Amino acid sequence: MQAVTELPTINPMAPVPHEVVGKRRETYDTMTLELAAPEPFESRPGQFNMLYPFGIGECAISISGDPSRTDRIVHTIRDVGAVTHALHALDIGDHVGVRGPFGTPWPMEAAEGKDLVIVAGGIGLAPVRPAIYEALNHRDRYEQFVLLYGARSPEDLVYLDEIKEWRSRFDAHVDVSVDSAPSGYRGSVGVVTRLIPSADFDPEHAVAFVIGPEIMMRFSVTELRALGMPRDQIYISMERNMQCAVGFCGHCQFGNTFVCRDGAVFCYDDIHSYLPIKEV
């Protein structure tokens, strides 16, 4: 037997306890958890962690905080199942297991010197918020900055205070649209893809980060492509069943990729042929 001479020193399956130091309700079903990082936590926009409320189970949650703040790990979590429910129930001072960061980042450098267009749908704003922070922290690296955010209804909008702040900047084009709203709502209503043609950017010299439900991403990409944006300037973030996050468990396969390690952020050019195939 020749293959294994040195044993791995890190167990990628072992969760590390982190203390909950902040909790903030975003919407009726969504909450932001802030964890203290015992050691500086280095992550790149778009990466995710596996969160483990002890004894309950584990799930993949995108990092939604500012990557320049390494003392805190921030996650925005929608309550959709047993594990996310347990995460919502955590109190300040409780510990939660963390593995990560995993996955590919949004390619911030690819957008440098170009317009950066971010199209986010639903809770998809959370995984792309680190990229928004990064871009606004280094605003001079990009030409136009465009954020188009769609949600189901006004009560589903997350990060409202920050969105107002971003909207008030003279150097950011921020548009929000909801699928439907009660009468009296003052914002734009309609699918988020509708915001794309009227946004202020040069499709040929722009890079787009698109994230949200798969169909929303497909239609957003269609709009971007119709404006003339090349496939290799569009990035999308895929969601699949992730259990191990390191390519061992096989659940997150999408075509020839493991979404956990080859994604979740993909260049559209690399995976576009899989998207229209049913049940890939």
Added chain:
Amino acid sequence: MSEKKELVAELARHPFMRGFAPEAVERMAECVEGIREWDEDALIFRAGGEADMCYLVRGGEVAIEIHSPGVGSRIVQTVSHGQVLGWSWLFEPHQWAFDARVLTPASAFVLRGEAVRKCMDEHHDLGYLMMSRFAGLIAARLQATRLQLLDLYASRD
């Protein structure tokens, strides 16, 4: 510049008119009843009302609403600068299907529906162009509606 020429020039700048030949714009201008402005919360038209006008929005934002007993009024779409508000004037029985309520002070070119239809009948090139525009518009809204129907962001557990 005469008032009419001014109107034609302004109409020509509306995004909907992009690609229309000058004489086509002129013909459309003939159908314009005027430019109207509305305050916040004004009702431009009401579901069930006679759809006798075509609105090309110049500014502000208008909500297309539907009222459902027990649910209340819901906004299904908003229309703003450069877009067309309503197409019921184009098809029988010329009756609005939704309410149009002004969200932020709005203005629009108001075209007489019957005059536009007559113009389209008499000038088939213009009629074809208009029909193509509206078909594209309707297709885009149908697609958007389908996406809304899927309720993509809903939790499904």
Added chain:
Amino acid sequence: MPETPLLLDRADLDRMIGILSERGYQVVGPTVREQEHIISYGDVGSTDDFPVGLTDEQEAATYRLVDRGDGRLFGYAVGATSPMSYLQPSDAVVWAGRRTGKGFETVEPPDPPRYAFVGVRPCELAAIAIEDEVFLGTGSQCPTYATLRQKAFLVSVDCTEPGGTCFCASMGTGPGATSGYDIALIEVLDDEGHAFIARAGTEEGAAVLAELGAAPAGEERAAAASQAVEEAAGKMGRSLDTEGLRDTLAASLSDPIWDELAATCLTCANCTMVCPTCFCAAVENRTNLDATEAERVRRWDSCFNFEFSYIHGGSLRPSASARYRQWMTHKLSSWVDQFGMYGCVGCGRCITWCPVGIDITANAAAVRARMEEAAHV
């Protein structure tokens, strides 16, 4: 490494089992599981535990043990299980912890056993090499697998009588072992009697052979044995044309042929349970009743299970056809992109153990034919 082949007899093999036990190994090899009447890996105390004088008749959806009427120990093709059951066991604990106040701490795992496998087929060695790439290759490394794997001792036995569903010759993984073994054997039953031609692949393998004090095998006898292995390549019950197969399958994903190929598939997952390379596993978190102790286990899972692709909202592959396509294209196409090799070693188990006899070799050929036909339209 001494290249001179050595000659062992059955008694030497018994002594080898003893030596390996003394060296701290739990010796594992092909045994007859009486209840099911199949060959499967199990604990081996002596050569009597091997399937002496038995062979297996294998065909699509068919497996039967029959008497050979001779004393061969390894006169069958492959059993239902592979060393993977030991090296990547289902229910492997990959992490354990206990609650401490508001937090928790890691509990160090006990030392894993050291396995010596005697009677490993070349296709199984190839499967282990594939698993090495999956769990120790370019991505993250799995310490659970690494520990078991590092300690394992492998005694292979070349094939001279391939089974009806075998196609290792097509996959380049057999019938003879070329690497990955500590000791490689060829079983010989000729005019001179029952013997084993042995060669060492590692220093530890050489040390074990040295301890046996075996004599060199006669050149002629060793050559005849090797000849029999080479000839076995021509006796495969199946074959699979791998030429351009990665691309062919990658291009076939939206072809309706998958509905046809999977029409009889019961999504029972048998193929994935007997496959020596299928590594997909569910990560499960379990606790004791008062939730003070927890462990994380990797339990064998299958892409044929409905929940396998589940994300909130539902299964992404509800149809049998999509699940079958996922499995087969993973084995023979995306595996190449992921790990630089096919995920199939040609052992034929998936054909044998499929209750409806779905045949990966026939289906690969069917997809090829369909895609060629499509290209000419």
